[in-house]
Amino acid sequence: MTGPPHPVWTALKTVGRGAVALLILFEQWGWLPLARALGQLARWSVVARLERRIAALGPRVALAVLFVPALALLPIKLAALWFVALGRVALGLAVLVVAKLLGTALVARLYLLTQPQLMRLGWFARMHGRWIAWKTRIVASLVESPGWVAARAWALRVRARWPSR
Structure with missing residues (x-):
């Protein structure tokens, strides 16, 4: 019987994904x-x-x-x-x-x-390709996330107020 994922497991996965993303x-x-x-x-x-x-x-x-x-x-x-x-x-x-x-x-x-x-090394080249594809997906999803968009907008506002050199 499968039901909704346990909240603790969901929280651990979220924290894990965040750590990997960072x-x-x-x-x-x-x-x-x-x-x-x-x-x-x-x-x-x-x-x-x-x-x-x-x-x-x-x-x-x-x-x-x-x-x-x-x-x-x-x-x-x-x-x-x-x-x-x-x-x-x-x-x-x-x-x-x-x-x-x-x-x-x-x-x-x-x-x-x-x-x-x-x-x-054939196996290394294959793993490298998979790593790059996975990393590209992770970075793209992170950059498109609401938290990232909000942090970027805040950083741009702060930078706009900062006196330029």
């Missing part, structure tokens, strides 16, 4: 600017050489390299949770935000360097 928006608007900012380090010859070597890796090694930042930042994220557990919530959140920004910048840069090799 994560996607962060990745959407933070990905390229963070990758470009980190790319400024390529002005140094040592970093430029390292980036050339990463870009020349084979597909499987490139995939492994892409996961290094996530694994390297895991202890830092756990430390952030430890700070929160100790009652140092502001410090824990600050560490978590910095780790997220650095991690996103590093993964974005590595992805830009390794994408051609990764697309040579």
